[in-house]
Amino acid sequence: MQEINMMEFEFAQDYFEPIKKILRDAKPLIASSTIEDIYCLERYMLRQEGLNLNVLIDNNIFTRVVDLAKGNKIPTEEKKAEVYRFCCAVMCFFILGRFNIEPNIALYEKASKNSHSQAIEDLYYFRVADHIHPMGYARLALGLTNEFSNKEIQSAKKIIDGNFRDTEESSYGKLLDDWKLKYLHLLKVTALSKDTLEDTENARIFLEWITHDCSTSPGSIIFALLFFSPKRSSLPTMIKKINNGNPDTLIKGIKNAAWDLTYITKYRKLSKNQLEQTIWFFCSNDKLLKIIARTLHLKEGEKIETAMHSLINYYWGNKKGNKVYKYYNAMEMAISLDEQARIIHNRKIGFQIDQMISELESEILTLVR
Numbered sequence: 456m457q458e459i460n461m462m463e464f465e466f467a468q469d470y471f472e473p474i475k476k477i478l479r480d481a482k483p484l485i486a487s488s489t490i491e492d493i494y495c496l497e498r499y500m501l502r503q504e505g506l507n508l509n510v511l512i513d514n515n516i517f518t519r520v521v522d523l524a525k526g527n528k529i530p531t532e533e534k535k536a537e538v539y540r541f542c543c544a545v546m547c548f549f550i551l552g553r554f555n556i557e558p559n560i561a562l563y564e565k566a567s568k569n570s571h572s573q574a575i576e577d578l579y580y581f582r583v584a585d586h587i588h589p590m591g592y593a594r595l596a597l598g599l600t601n602e603f604s605n606k607e608i609q610s611a612k613k614i615i616d617g618n619f620r621d622t623e624e625s626s627y628g629k630l631l632d633d634w635k636l637k638y639l640h641l642l643k644v645t646a647l648s649k650d651t652l653e654d655t656e657n658a659r660i661f662l663e664w665i666t667h668d669c670s671t672s673p674g675s676i677i678f679a680l681l682f683f684s685p686k687r688s689s690l691p692t693m694i695k696k697i698n699n700g701n702p703d704t705l706i707k708g709i710k711n712a713a714w715d716l717t718y719i720t721k722y723r724k725l726s727k728n729q730l731e732q733t734i735w736f737f738c739s740n741d742k743l744l745k746i747i748a749r750t751l752h753l754k755e756g757e758k759i760e761t762a763m764h765s766l767i768n769y770y771w772g773n774k775k776g777n778k779v780y781k782y783y784n785a786m787e788m789a790i791s792l793d794e795q796a797r798i799i800h801n802r803k804i805g806f807q808i809d810q811m812i813s814e815l816e817s818e819i820l821t822l823v824r
Contacts, residue, residue: 466589466590470593473597474544474596475494475548478544478548483738483739484736485722485736485745485748486752487729488734489755496552499554500551506733507734508552508555508734508736509554509557509735510555510735511557511560511735511736512545512558513561513738513739513744514560515739515741516545516546516738516740517561517581518561520584523602523603524580524581524583524603524608526603528601528602540595540597541740543592544593546584546585546587547596550588550589550592554736558578562574562627563629563717564717565577567630567714571627583612586615587610588607588610588611591607632808633721635808635812636672637675637714637717638709638713639811639815640665640678640713640716641694642709642815643661643815645705645709646818648682648697649822654771655778655782659779661683662783662786663786665679670801671786674747677747677750677751680771680779681770685771685775686771687770691742696708697709705819715743718737719747722735763783767779
């Protein structure tokens, strides 16, 4: 491979390998195409003209780089600081590699909790963040500084001011159909979790419900199979404060988890519909999201059936896993029998989804009171 001249990129040679190491250690990237070494930054920097690299980032990254672009400091608490520095390493990597960063789902998530106008403000500051020199991010990532200098921020603002367009989106505050479906799925998961059924029964009921009474979504199915599994305790918190007696707190936790799954759905759509000479990446340091996304985005030659069987057996064990995999197979067969009938069924669910959400919310609120 051609040697990189760091002077050409105005980037200090000593910072190059440490930035790559942060990403290699965290493994936050998933690609729509098979890439021999996904963290080989040199390959992206020296790629042929015409090859577009696009990356969908999650809200955890978006929120922190926006915060820094507004002139705020990295928090002093060690765990929080570590997350910020990771996000800075990610941005340094993407800017050096000339990636196009897609923040839209993060904007919808932000607006769902605040407002459209707040999302527009955050979009502006994200564009500022996207135009800060990678050396600024490298210094933050490596702990040499705790904030961008005013000069770095103002230089980035000068680049985008006058060229910044708000957005063609009239309301980031609207609820996305993909999000509503994931929210409905997780309401059902939560309702089942309040019962005293065996774990395999919960898996069976959910898979039958999503097949016959709802619309399926691969990310939600994997989430449910992990959630009900005997090894759930080995995973990060899947729905925050699910046992909280405050209904508002519980619903908030379910909504947040639904946004996580929405990123996976969006990435699947983007990667399936990508143009020639385009590679889509998903970037997240969320352990659960990475497990789900990597199960769905297979390496060349792998089959989804094999990946699902392996996932189920790992989290359920051989005995229970065989039973759950039979339920999963029954679901797969049912939804593949008549494609046209399935399209009509899904359209019907789309018309009913608001009512279904309302009914499940009421059921859950009754269970926690």
